[in-house]
Amino acid sequence: MRQPWIVGVSGASGTPYAAAVLRGLLAAGESVDLVVSRAARLTLLDETGDPLRDAHWAEDLRAWLARGADGKRGVFDADVSAVRYWPAGDLAAGPSSGSYPVKGMLIVPASTEAVAGVALGLSKDLLQRAASVTLKERRPLVVAVRETPLNGQTLRHLVTLDDAGAVVLPAAPAFYAGATHIQDLVDFVAGRALDAAGVEHRLYARWRGRLGGGASGER
Numbered sequence: 001m002r003q004p005w006i007v008g009v010s011g012a013s014g015t016p017y018a019a020a021v022l023r024g025l026l027a028a029g030e031s032v033d034l035v036v037s038r039a040a041r042l043t044l045l046d047e048t049g050d051p052l053r054d055a056h057w058a059e060d061l062r063a064w065l066a067r068g069a070d071g072k073r074g075v076f077d078a079d080v081s082a083v084r085y086w087p088a089g090d091l092a093a094g095p096s097s098g099s100y101p102v103k104g105m106l107i108v109p110a111s112t113e114a115v116a117g118v119a120l121g122l123s124k125d126l127l128q129r130a131a132s133v134t135l136k137e138r139r140p141l142v143v144a145v146r147e148t149p150l151n152g153q154t155l156r157h158l159v160t161l162d163d164a165g166a167v168v169l170p171a172a173p174a175f176y177a178g179a180t181h182i183q184d185l186v187d188f189v190a191g192r193a194l195d196a197a198g199v200e201h202r203l204y205a206r207w208r209g210r211l212g213g214g215a216s217g218e219r
């Protein structure tokens with residue numbers, strides 16, 4: 001089995017971004033170690049109506065990943081067999097240690113609390129610990145921060161993360177790729193996160209320049 005990517009889902013709004021990143025990684029044949037913070041379970045429940053229970057994570061994750069960004073069920077076919085799930089309170093989990101082999105980590109979406117916790121090295125839960133480990137091991141870390149507006153404190157934390165080698169990727173969709181549905185806007189952000197991690201995907205139509213006909217429509 002390939003080394004996994006850690007995906008950390010924190011309690012910012014934007015659980016459809018996490019679902020799109022997870023689907024993109026799985027479609028690319030990547031395996032995933034998944035950590036969902038306590039607050040993220042609340043946002044997931046709030047945004048989709050879906051629970052994510054430790055004891056039933058595979059069933060719940062399948063239901064979540066099958067849902068489109070517009071809330072419709074059964075839009076995607078989600079095979080979660082390449083996902084390993086770690087409870088966020090499990091600080092003895094594999095991703096807590098630098099000796100646990102992973103490719104890197106994506107935090108999608110990243111709350112301002114997660115941003116602060118990682119910037120300050122707090123390790124209050126497995127998500128923050130795994131991110132600190134990712135930085136200390138000099139592995140790729142993508143932080144898809146979701147908050148607006150941003151205060152000075154968060155901006156300073158984001159600079160700290162950038163200085164430490166993380167890619168700070170605001171969850172800010174663009175409109176040049178011909179979006180017609182909410183899912184297109186979500187997939188654009190998810191695709192940019194996968195670009196930052198160097199994972200191939202077909203989530204959005206790439207800009208090819210005006211003479212080339214603008215966004216090519218290739219997906």
Ligand SMILES: Cc1cc2nc3c(=O)[nH]c(=O)nc-3n(C[C@H](O)[C@H](O)[C@H](O)COP(=O)(O)O)c2cc1C
Nearest residue numbers: 010011012013037039040046111112113114146147
């Ligand atoms: C419905 C809902 C939406 C939220 N949206 C955001 C958000 O977009 N950005 C953010 O930084 N925090 C947001 N929060 C607050 C975080 O969930 C809260 O700060 C939490 O402590 C983050 O914890 P975590 O980083 O451990 O997941 C939201 C909370 C709720 C209930």
